Amino acid sequence: MSEEMAYFISDFFTYLLNGIAQGSIYALIALGYTMVYGIIKLINFAHGEFYMIGAFTGYYLIINGVPLYIALPAAMLGSGLIAVIVERLVYRPIRYAGRIPALITALGTSLFFQYLGQGTVGADPKAFPTAFENTTYQVGDVFISKIQIVIFVVTMTLMAGLWFVVNHTKLGKAMRATSFNMNAAELMGINTNFIISFTFFIGSALAGAAGVLVGMYYNTVEPMMGLIPGLKAFIAAVLGGIGIIPGAVLGGLTLGIAENMVVGFWISTYRDAVAFAILIIILLVKPAGLLGKNRKEKV
């Protein structure tokens, strides 16, 4: 094997691992988007802000000495609760007003949290403390850091938990029923309002977890941090098929890996453009997403 080939392979695996770490984070955030869209057909623009709120909750807890294994669940709880409050106060009254008014409301909520954050904690990035010793492991010429392993393990665990709840519990069945047909679910005795709130809670809790993980990975948090990852996670959800839970995971990982390959092998300033390019392509070629079905609707 030539030296060039060896470098290429180790580079490839490095970018792949980076992509999987990044992609797992996108997947966690994308899950929340897809679950909410699946149940009430709302693109929750403010979802990226729930991610940010999780990050900041984790930040404040950890700099005050709270250990990670408490801070992470607490951040998830914080994000989840804020989401439930927003849903109750703002999204529920809007629910039947139409897709565009709902979208605009979500947009307003997103901006509200971004600028509220800027106003209260300041726009400057805060240094996220390292919660543990970040050692790097070496396999051949490929480096993988402990934090990347932690990210992967945490996301896999959370996703496994979600999969279990959705597919093997009564609550999950109620969630699936509500997303298929809300009226029918209501008639079957399911408290759809509760289910919707619960969906928001879980989706945002996952995003909150992602926020903490990102804080640890990149060592900074700032109030606008939800904007770009939020948009990218949304794109990932659309890529996989919006409303389809495995789609969010597939889309997130695909986007993460694609992004890192482009940055590694091509030009790094085009990093964000990758997501937009994927969005345009998928909307033009297969708007239902990779795992979506092209359903012809009866007029």
Add this chain to the structure above:
Amino acid sequence: MSTPVLETQGITMRFGGLVAVNNFSLRMGATDLVGVIGPNGAGKTTIFNMITGIYTPTEGRVFLDGKDITELRPAHITQSGICRTFQNIRLFNDLSVLDNIRLAGHFRVDYSLMASIFRTKKFHQEEDRLVAEADKILDIFGLKGKKEMLAKNLPYGEQRRLEIARALATKPKVLLLDEPAAGMNPKETADLTKLIRWVRDEFKIAILLIEHDMSLVMNVCEQIHCVDYGQLIASGGPKDIQSNPKVIEAYLGADAVAEIK
């Protein structure tokens, strides 16, 4: 029949695994008055949707005056000469009665965009023509006095009339009416019966209608097709259809047929 004005050849509509309409064929002459009846969910509106281009039939072809219109878009089909009304009235609610009619004349208007910006003579001529034609048809339908009213503020019966007037304003060869008598009381239905026949006689067009109100169908239609579960089960004149056992079974069930026998 020489070239029928409207013909469907074995049109079929599948939505995934569901066959909504199966092998429906129909031929209409230039001034025929035909009805399509059948229980709810039988596929009647789907047939309309296939004829007007909202759906492309999974199988089969549709011909207007011998021209294949199966794969054309709805706007193209309207411009070719078929216009329809909708089961749940689709007026331009926040526009005036006059504007609703004027929009039907849009595709025949002969001035360019820039002409309307600069308000040329051609623009004014065409606009006057549009208003004059709209006035004529509003007069016929008794809506001229309300022409500045917003469509959504009209009483229900007048909204239905406006929708029919609007469809006629596109100067079609074939008019498709989807449950025009829905929500009407017996007097209104009787007026509508007269109106539909009058429209056919006056405008010399073919009319195809979907309807549940049997008094309207039996008094207006010269030919009736009955569909059930997407399948054509009987065709004939009003008397034949009324006594056709398959039709009775579709509406009232097999027991009713036994009772009648």
Add this chain to the structure above:
Amino acid sequence: MDYLIYLTIQSGIFIILAVSLNLINGICGQFSLGHAGFWAVGAYVGAAYSVFFALPVPDFVNLLIGCGLGFSAAAIAGLAIGVPCLRLRGDYLAIATLGFGEIIRIIIMNMDSVGGPRGFTGIPAWSNFFWVYLFVAITIIFVVNLLRGTHGRAIISIREDEIAAESMGIYTFKYKVLAFVIGAGFAGVAGVLFAHTTQFIHPNSFNFMWSVIILLMIILGGLGSVTGSVVGAIILSLLPEVLRFFGETVSEWRMVIYSVLLICLMLWRPSGIFGKHELDIKKLFGMKKGDA
């Protein structure tokens, strides 16, 4: 005094932006979230012309040429973006246009020939109160006349009921693209005027936040009302100044106030000030019989 004129000019530019966005979002009913992108295209094309290619003719002629180029460039961008995006349903269209707006910004940011991340300086100050308001008048008259003709009615019918419009023989896709392209073009003109007023432009002057502010203007004024867009633009151009009266801190919280305003409008008065209707002077004074 100078500052007052500057404020008025800024309002004028936003009136053009609001009216042009309203043509797409309010009148045609197609939800575009990338309007700032077309504003940027016009600004940069106009600025590049004036700085690199200006002809030896009087300043105002160059400005008019710049406006023509800005309109065309933005209209072409509108065509390129509109044709693929306008096939999409409501919320997907919104996201796609948002994406394209950002893509435009990223592309400009990476173009060093027009300053890239350092911004584009040295744009001559050829615009003034007269020219800006001339174009405000042109934009309003264009849109109002458009709406009084059959093409405008066709565009409105798409918002009212797209399926019914299609069944009236109106090629809805063609008219959606038409509204989109015209809206983009006028946003481009606003960009040229903007560049020649501020004399310095930067890609971040045209980011998503600005698309949202213009959107807020037309929602406040009333989606679908030209009068509403004018009023909404004026209110939101002057609002930052009013807020300044209440002190530095209130000013900083401007965007928070806007976002709360947006949410409240959606919850309690989605039709905005004028709804879909125009201010009809005659009706106002009871001289014309209208709907009760």
